[in-house]
Amino acid sequence: MPELPEVETIARGVDARVRGDRVVEAWFSGEREPFKTPPVRQAQGLAGRAFLSVYRAGKHIVCAMGPAADERLRDGEQAEAQWIVHLGMTGRLLVTTAAAPAEKHTHARLTLKSGRELRFVDPRRFGRLEFRELQRGPAFGAPGAEPLEIGAAAFAALFRGRRTSIKAALLNQKLLAGVGNIYADESLFRAGIRPRRIAGRLSRAELEQLRQALKKVLRHAIRLGGSSVNDYVDAEGERGFFQLQHFVYQRAGEPCRRCATPIRRIVIAGRGTHYCPACQH
DNA sequence: CATTTCACCTGGTGGC
DNA sequence: TGCCACCAGGTGAAAT
Numbered sequence: 001m002p003e004l005p006e007v008e009t010i011a012r013g014v015d016a017r018v019r020g021d022r023v024v025e026a027w028f029s030g031e032r033e034p035f036k037t038p039p040v041r042q043a044q045g046l047a048g049r050a051f052l053s054v055y056r057a058g059k060h061i062v063c064a065m066g067p068a069a070d071e072r073l074r075d076g077e078q079a080e081a082q083w084i085v086h087l088g089m090t091g092r093l094l095v096t097t098a099a100a101p102a103e104k105h106t107h108a109r110l111t112l113k114s115g116r117e118l119r120f121v122d123p124r125r126f127g128r129l130e131f132r133e134l135q136r137g138p139a140f141g142a143p144g145a146e147p148l149e150i151g152a153a154a155f156a157a158l159f160r161g162r163r164t165s166i167k168a169a170l171l172n173q174k175l176l177a178g179v180g181n182i183y184a185d186e187s188l189f190r191a192g193i194r195p196r197r198i199a200g201r202l203s204r205a206e207l208e209q210l211r212q213a214l215k216k217v218l219r220h221a222i223r224l225g226g227s228s229v230n231d232y233v234d235a236e237g238e239r240g241f242f243q244l245q246h247f248v249y250q251r252a253g254e255p256c257r258r259c260a261t262p263i264r265r266i267v268i269a270g271r272g273t274h275y276c277p278a279c280q281h
Numbered sequence: 282c283a284t285t286t287c288a289c290c291t292g293g294t295g296g297c
Numbered sequence: 298t299g300c301c302a303c304c305a306g307g308t309g310a311a312a313t
Contacts, residue, residue, distance in 0.1 A: 003306060059307080090291075103292085124290045126307060158305055164284060173308080181306055229306060249306090270286065273307080 005221035006177030013235030017095040022050045023115040029107045036130035045131045056144030058177025060226040061085040064209035088126025144177035155211045167195035168269040187214040189248045194280045248274040
């Protein structure tokens with residue numbers, strides 16, 4: 001479900017609601033998935049800790065957790081641990097009241113001192129939950145570059161010599177972190193590049209067009225609260241509006257918004273891929 | 282190493 | 298209404 005704009009929206013919403021709050025108790029379902037760290041260790045590690053901040057890294061949501069003992073939080077407190085949430089395709093991270101009935105497929109419930117609850121719900125269980133103690137190991141870092149921060153030269157270097165399609169390369173999280181199927185298709189349309197083009201054969205000018213298009217699309221989508229294609233909602237349960245701005249994604253057969261040519265759907269890297277045969281070359 | 286394919290899951294949709 | 302095939306925004310392991 002969620003790509004960079006949706007994850008960013010959720011992370012901001014959760015941050016606004018839980019920053020400075022403290023975990024009273026953490027409950028995890030007994031299911032084998034979606035735990036990257038055994039649920040017992042997550043529950044023990046989280047108990048008593050305060051949220052220093054919540055932010056996005058690639059498609060991951062990182063909760064920076066403070067010490068468990070101190071009652072008072074100081075500004076600029078160093079994180080001692082991280083709770084890392086990946087939403088997979090159908091994951092949702094919700095802030096509710098403790099009394100709100102838990103919906104089906106709730107895998108984690110963090111009851112907070114304020115009386116709120118932070119819940120992780122994921123029907124397909126493609127999401128992952130991980131807990132890291134920073135004294136015992138490295139902090140989490142997304143593998144690829146942030147598309148909103150990368151410069152022209154570094155962006156071009158990512159694709160140099162690649163023999164795979166530009167669409168597949170955009171989806172590769174080790175290159176760029178946070179781009180998924182929707183925003184790969186939408187940015188390729190806006191850059192006028194066909195998704196099957198070989199990444200390593202794009203000109204420097206085309207790559208720069210793509211970088212700019214990607215930034216524009218991602219920023220615009222963040223402003224609109226992400227794309228609600230199926231069931232995506234933010235931390236408050238609100239839908240996003242960027243789906244109304246899609247030029248190609250899930251518009252197969254419909255007329256291109258620029259030239260009225262029917263949008264085509266093909267499969268690349270096993271993913272539905274949408275483009276305009278007239279506008280993209 | 283780079284690239285491709287497939288399995289992992291549940292739920293919604295559209296055809297019959 | 299019911300049944301079934303098919304599709305879905307992601308990833309990582311296995312195969313090539």
